[in-house]
Amino acid sequence: MASIPPLRERAEHHLRALAGDSARLRDDQWTAIHALVAEHRRALVVQRTGWGKSAVYFVATALRRAEGAGPTVIVSPLLALMRNQIAAAERAGIHARTINSSNTTAWEATYADVAAGEVDVLLVSPERLNNPEFRDRVLPRLAAGAGLVVIDEAHCVSDWGHDFRPDYRRIRSLLHELPDGIPVLATTATANERVTRDVAEQLQSGGGETLVLRGPLERESLRLAVADLPDPTARLSWLAEQLPRIEGSGIVYTLTVSAALETARFLTEQGMDVRAYTGQTDPEERRDAEDALLQNRVKALVATSALGMGFDKPDLGFVIHLGAPQSPISYYQQVGRAGRGVSRAEAVLLPGREDTQIWAYFAGLSFPPEDTVRQTLEVLDAEGGPLSTAALETRVDLRRTRLEQMLKVLDVDGAVQRVRGGWTSTGRPWSYDADRYAAVAEAREREQRAMLDYIATGTCRMEFLRRQLDDPQAEPCGRCDVCTGEFWPTEVDPGHREAAAAHLDRPGTPITPRRQWPSGMDTLDVPLSGKIKEDLRASEGRALARFTDVGWGNELRRRLAEDAPDEPVDERMLQAVVRVLATWAWDRRPVGVVAMPSTTRPKLITDLASRLSELGRLEPVGTLDYRVPPGPRRHNSAMRLGQVYSALTITDELKERLADLQNRTPGPVLLVDDYADTGWSLTVGTALLRRAGAPEVLPLTLATSGG
Incomplete structure (x- = not known):
């Protein structure tokens, strides 16, 4: 009878099927895989973009499925990421399916295939976790039968994280309700020490300590730089002049939808093949735009953060920011999409005087004050039955988006529940954690001040970003504009400036x-x-x-x-x-x-x-x-x-x-x-x-x- 190869040998075999004949497991990749497959542990992997976090859960999936375990359930935040991961899984012979808002007609068939054992990986958007039917009918069955649960972009679980999302709070309940023996993997590229500690604590179950694998965040291909220009006209002029000179294709990030649309129109008028990409773009157009960038059929996508976590293009040649994100951690995540498979990639920030005003607007979307929350609970208590969000909107003075975010938080806290027909009160006691909300707001303000410090720094920019992420190995990179003394020009061509002024x-x-x-x-x-x-x-x-x-x-x-x-x-x-x-x-x-x-x-x-x-x-x-x-x-x-x-x-x-x-x-x-x-x-x-x-x-x- 033939002997079964040792676990690492089988893991290496699956990795080569996924990433090519020359691929070899990193030490931390193997440590994570061994912990998940052999020890059924819970692990948090904090590693830079492009390190190979997805390889960990795909290899672990193949090993677990060979043992007869159920499918891997991956909670993944964005459709672009899902599509990339499904394609990667199929290359390794792993059958992956997804449940998200764009494929509702396929849900029942997907559930049936999962029940029949024909699905190895099921990717679920976090929004699905709070859908009443999915939460009550589908999720318990999936969780009980899962061979592995993966939380991708796990910093979203923590309200200390730069990109906290209320829908991710449902994951806390999911993890606590998992049967013993189901391994859990959480991954992220952007978590400082505080967020890492918070996520690790939330992963813990049954007294078992979470395995944390945290690596250095150096990105050797990135050339970080800041070009401080006086006004919007100069910034658009700079883009029109410099973008054709930068090798490869890439992303131009803006802070708002209107800025993305306006910038894309201007660059198109200047003869550049670019496309706008925002949360308001039609899903089919978004997919086509992603494919155009992946295949280098466009010079750039001019995008909001909707082109977000997990977008995988190894040869992305540049990431330019027209306006600064609110935190260095968020900035590091976005520039980290460039240069994964090329030796040099440009990451240039063009800050705007109006950036702080835009940050202030988004800060106004934070958790509401206690009297507003109490009013909402009182309305639901008095109703005695479900109230839709639209009906609540006539009684609680919050915009629809902010009201829905608040209700999601209250749902996870156990004060309300989403049911068919809307929201109901559970009648359970609930306390307003004012100290925590104030501390989170203060942390956001510190991040904003740090972003301004990054723009003005006279020391290495990569070291600055790595220190913001509490990377103990942070050191000068020798490649950024400060380290080399090579700065992007801030004088713009009069012809381009005239065209930009006329456009604006x-x-x-x-x-x-x-x-x-x-x-x-x-x-x-x-x-x-x-x-x-x-x-x-x-x-x-x-x-x-x-x-x-x-x-x-x-x-x-x-x-x-x-x-x-x-x-x-x-x-x-x-x-x-x-x-x-x-x-x-x-x-x-x-x-x-x-x-x-x-x-x-x-x-x-x-x-x-x-x-x-x-x-x-x-x-x-x-x-x-x-x-x-x-x-x-x-x-x-x-x-x-x-x-x-x-x-x-x-x-x-x-x-x-x-x-x-x-x-x-x-x-x-x-x-x-x-x-x-x-x-x-x-x-x-x-x-x-x-x-x-x-x-x-x-x-x-x-x-x-x-x-």
């Missing part, structure tokens, strides 16, 4: 009209539901720019800040709005102008409406009115609608002037406001004007939120 000064962005009233408005005594009737609906509007735009966005944020004085519109901004009107391809030219009322900027809005009337030879019809002051601006959509519905009105005088205008010169009217946020002020104002006889209403604002 190009005004105008659409305002999509609301088509549906929020559900549950009857709880706010607002008799609105279903679709907005077509004869009350606004046409597509225009704003000068988004607050997050690279060009006009900076100026609009200053002009419309809460503490900015209420002054008439300045000439440059007025002329830009005139250009928006001149390029607006409306079906019928407007004949009159109506201003929205304002308690904060009446001078700005009425002056803008008046001057547009004069310049465009449009009749100044007047201003809508408030029957009662609307009060402080509400944060979420439903409450904002309730607020403006009860406050906004149209005077008899305005009705008469509008009717007179339509009798003399029928046509659309412009509805002018300072900015559009939820869009409900413009929607309600439009409905009032259309009921009063306006055949069409064209919203026009200086700014719109978004991106």
